[in-house]
Amino acid sequence: LLEHTKTISARDMQAQAMDDMDIERERGITIKAHAIQLEYEHFDGKKYILNLIDTPGHVDFSYEVSRSIAACEGALLLVDATQGIQAQTISNLYMAIDHDLEIIPILNKIDMESAMIDQVSDQIIDLIGCDRSSILLASGKTGQGVEELLSAIVARIPAPKGNPTGPLQALIFDSVFNSFRGIIVYFRILNGALRKGDKIRFFNAGKDYVAEEIGILKMNLVPRQSMGCGDVGYVITGIK
Numbered sequence: 001l002l003e004h005t006k007t008i009s010a011r012d013m014q015a016q017a018m019d020d021m022d023i024e025r026e027r028g029i030t031i032k033a034h035a036i037q038l039e040y041e042h043f044d045g046k047k048y049i050l051n052l053i054d055t056p057g058h059v060d061f062s063y064e065v066s067r068s069i070a071a072c073e074g075a076l077l078l079v080d081a082t083q084g085i086q087a088q089t090i091s092n093l094y095m096a097i098d099h100d101l102e103i104i105p106i107l108n109k110i111d112m113e114s115a116m117i118d119q120v121s122d123q124i125i126d127l128i129g130c131d132r133s134s135i136l137l138a139s140g141k142t143g144q145g146v147e148e149l150l151s152a153i154v155a156r157i158p159a160p161k162g163n164p165t166g167p168l169q170a171l172i173f174d175s176v177f178n179s180f181r182g183i184i185v186y187f188r189i190l191n192g193a194l195r196k197g198d199k200i201r202f203f204n205a206g207k208d209y210v211a212e213e214i215g216i217l218k219m220n221l222v223p224r225q226s227m228g229c230g231d232v233g234y235v236i237t238g239i240k
Contacts, residue, residue, distance in 0.1 A: 001052065004146045005038040008219055035068075035174065035186055035217045035232060040150050048154055051188070051217075051232040053173075055092075065092050071173040071188045071232070074102035074157030076149070077124070081107045081115035081137075085123050093127070102157045105130060106149060111139040160188075160230035168192035168200065183239040186217065188232045195226040200235070209237035 002008040038050040053068040069075065075096040079085055096103060105124045109115060121135050136152060138145030174186040194200070198211045213236040215223040227233055 001038060001146060001150070002036070004143065004150065005040050005050075007036065007038050037216050037218060037232065040154070042151065042154055050150075050153060066095055067173045069096050069099050069101065071171055072099075072101060073160060074104060074153070076153075077103050077105045077128075078108050079106065079120060079124060081109045081117055081120050082112050084116065084120050085127060090127065097128075103128060103130075104136065104149075104152055104156055105134065106136045106138050106145075108138055108140055110137045111142050111144065160190075162189070162229040163191045164193065164229040166191040168194055168198075170194065172202075181236050181238075183237075184221070185235050185237070185239075186233070187235060189227060189229055191229060193226060193228045194235070196224075200237070209239065211235050212237055 034054045036052055036054070038052055040048045040050055042048060053072065055065045055068045069092075075093075077089070077093055077096075079089065093103070105128065107115075107117060107120055107124075110117060117137065121132055124130065124135055125132060136145055136149055138149055168189070169191040170187040170189045172185055172187050176184050176186075178184055194211060194214055196211060196214050199208055200211055201208050213223055214227055214233060215221050216227070216231070216233045221234055224233070
């Protein structure tokens, strides 16, 4: 997805582009959810902004998944065609269904000789009751099915709703600590707009801060002067 939308160049592409921790790279797993913005040009000529959160699959990190699901309209149910549906995948799926997310089932690794496309498709149909035609076939290795997946996201997952002129309301779904800049908060704007320099209140803590820097999430943080309803990004306020 990153390579197809030119969010990352083929030259810079590596096996685990979204995983930052050493242990994630060493074990080949995702521990920390990672958000990123993709710009996709549909075949009808329209351009779409897609905000993706890469979440862990392992059941031990389900809290990361639950926070991400609360911020999304849809979920990509990624199933390994060589292994079938795993137990932890089912628990995450039920969480997404409880939040009324649009589910797009995808069979990955279809390029492998051991891929069991028909059997695993039957498992998905039994689990979520979808039509066989709605299951997408893809390969992260060869890139097969990626364009169809992006088209399905545009067609099936609804755009975010909200009041652009209302008072600012944003959902915090994650944060990371930076030793130079303090806590970087990841958020999604539900209503209103946010501008650099605005005074904002963190509702749960009841504390006020100034938005010293705001921006969108690419492979790196990209500053912006303002962000609107439906945007996903980060804010730095100097919280220690």
